[in-house]
Amino acid sequence: MTTAIRIEVLPARQGDCLLVECPREPGPPWRMLVDGGPPATWPLLEQRLSRLPSGGRDIDVAVVTHIDSDHIGGMIPFLRSEYAEHVGDFWFNGRTHLPRTGVRRGVAQGERLMAALLGEPGGPELPWNRAFAGGPVETGYDGGFTEVPTRDGPRITVLSPTLIRLQSLGHAWSETVRKARRGRAEEAGPDILEPLDDVVSLSEEKTSKDPSVANGSSIALLVEHRGAGLVLGADAFGTVLGTGLQAVAGARGLDTLPVDAFKLPHHASKGNVLGALLRAAPARHYLVSTNGDLYHHPDDVALARVVLGAPSGAALWFNYRTDRTARWADAQLCEKYRYTAHFPEDPGTGAVLELPARS
Structure with missing residues (x-):
């Protein structure tokens, strides 16, 4: 079997830490x-990165999907490490990328990436949203998507966030950063199975839809390579992600967009994994990233929707x-x-996988 895409879903407790590789020759x-x-993931990520071959440690893109402690905690030490020097581009929507906040500036005159994540100065200058000419990573309005060219790499399509979701984040930016810096949240109570x-x-x-402004700003992507x-659903809203996938399918003259694998949004939360989303992109494989120790994900409701709606033989x-x-x-x-x-x-x-x- 010739591999087109390899994905590792590292054990990042309740959070996400993914490594995606697409072969290319030479x-x-x-x-x-x-x-x-979260922060405790960094030693594991560092160990994994140390196993990359000497002379071949380049990371073409590092994505910080959104401001949330279980997604950015391990990225802070990564940004301070030698591995950050091998990253071609960082994709992240900082304060300067948010519409109608009154602080929109060119990245060179605005925050550095570390400052945007931490809310404080520090860290080296790093390539930031170069693929978007220094602007935001977004899809436009509902029903939009953005295709991103890569050099000798996969075809990438941005499915989330919309400009409206970024605008919502702009209004709540300071509080969102404070929550992310506080780190560990309160547990949801005993896990009753x-x-x-x-x-x-x-x-x-x-079920109620996900109300989190931070989650709604998530960068979600479609990665395609060699067929x-x-x-990669991040913590995106199921409605936004589903509408984006439907738009891509429609642009290609299809009713749905079958894919090989789908990393379910928000750790398979019932507020994000919606029936319409699953119908938009039926998959052969569904990936769940969480140990459930805080919010008891994955939700049974979400997985029930998956196993009932998935193609026969799905995994x-x-x-x-x-x-x-x-x-x-x-x-x-x-x-x-x-x-x-x-x-x-x-x-x-x-x-x-x-x-x-x-x-």
């Missing part, structure tokens, strides 16, 4: 780092085996709804 693969998980004997009713449960497709990939996720590997459940469940062979590496090239 030379090392095109490489993208997406988020750094309900039986999975009525998956259909679970999937039909009415394979991967959706769930978890980067942690927990009491909550292990229930979804029940043999009778898998047989009834015709899916498979997978867990890391090595808990220290998380989930690793290689997508084959297609003609």
Whole structure:
């Protein structure tokens, strides 16, 4: 099998830390780092980066999807490390990129990346949103998407955020940064595991949509290479992400946009994983990034929607085996709804998935 896209979902506790590679010849693969998980993820990420081949440690793009402690915590030490010097471009929407905030300036005259993340000065000058001419990473208005050319790399399409979501972040920027700097949030209470004997009713449960301004500003991407497709949902709103995917499908003359893998948004939260979103981009593989130790993700409602709406034979990939996720590997459940469940062979590496090239 010739691999088109390789994705590692590192064990970043309740957060996201992903490493994506796309082979290219000659030379090392095109490489993208997406988020750094909470602060405790950095030693693991550093160890993983240390295994990159000497002379081939370039990271073409490092994405900080949004201001939230479980996504930026590990990125702070990364930015201070030698590995940041090997990054071709950082994609992140800082204060200077937000519409109608009264502080919109060119990046060279505005904040440095470290200052934008921490709310305080410091750190070296780093390439920032160069692929967007120093402007924001966004899709325009609802139903939009933005294609980003790469040199000898994959085809990348920005699916989220919209300008409206960035405007909302602008109004709440200071408080959002304060929350991110505080770090650990309060736990949601005891994790009570309900039986999975009525998956259909679970999937039909009415749920409130994600209200988080930070999550709504998430950078979500479609990565395509050698015929394979991967959706990186970050913590994006299901409505925005679904509308973006539908727009891409429509632009290509399709009713839906089938993909090989879909990293479910917001750690498979029921407020983000919506039926319309799953129908917009049916996948062969669904990736879940969380150990559930704070907010008890993944939600059963979200996974019920996935297993009922996924193509027959689809696979769930978890980067942690927990009491909550292990229930979804029940043999009778898998047989009834015709899916498979997978867990890391090595808990220290998380989930690793290689997508084959297609003609």
